[in-house]
Amino acid sequence: MLVVIQLDKPANNIFKEKLVHLREERNLKQKEFAEAINIHNRNINRYELGLREPDFDTLIKIADFFDVSTDYLLGRTENRKRV
Numbered sequence: 001m002l003v004v005i006q007l008d009k010p011a012n013n014i015f016k017e018k019l020v021h022l023r024e025e026r027n028l029k030q031k032e033f034a035e036a037i038n039i040h041n042r043n044i045n046r047y048e049l050g051l052r053e054p055d056f057d058t059l060i061k062i063a064d065f066f067d068v069s070t071d072y073l074l075g076r077t078e079n080r081k082r083v
Contacts (some may be wrong), residue, residue, distance in 0.1 A: 014075030016050045022066045023048075058071040 023033050030048070034041035039058060041056075046052035054062060063070045069082045 012050050012053055015053065015073055016048050018073050018075070019044075019062065020048050022068070026066075034064075039063050 023030070026033075028036075028043040031041040034044045037058070039061075043052065044052070044057075047054060059070055059073065063073055063082070067082065068080045069077065071077045072080050
C-alpha cells in the first residue's frame with residue numbers, strides 16, 4: 001500500500017517561516033539567535049531564506065531554544081508545546 005502525503009507548502013518553506021516568526025517574536029537579530037545556540041549567523045540566514053536545512057542536532061537546539069517541538073518547526077502540528 002502506497003501512502004502519499006501532500007503538503008500545501010514544502011517542508012523547508014514551513015520551517016523557514018516558523019523560524020523567522022519565532023525569532024522575530026522574541027525581537028532577536030539573526031546574529032543574536034545564532035550566538036545563543038552556538039552556530040554561525042550565516043547558517044541562520046540560509047535557513048530563513050530556505051537555502052539550507054538544519055541538521056538534526058541543530059533542529060533540536062532551535063526547538064529547545066524556543067521551547068517548541070520539532071514537529072511544530074517542521075509543520076507537522078500547529079501545537080507549539082513539546083510532549
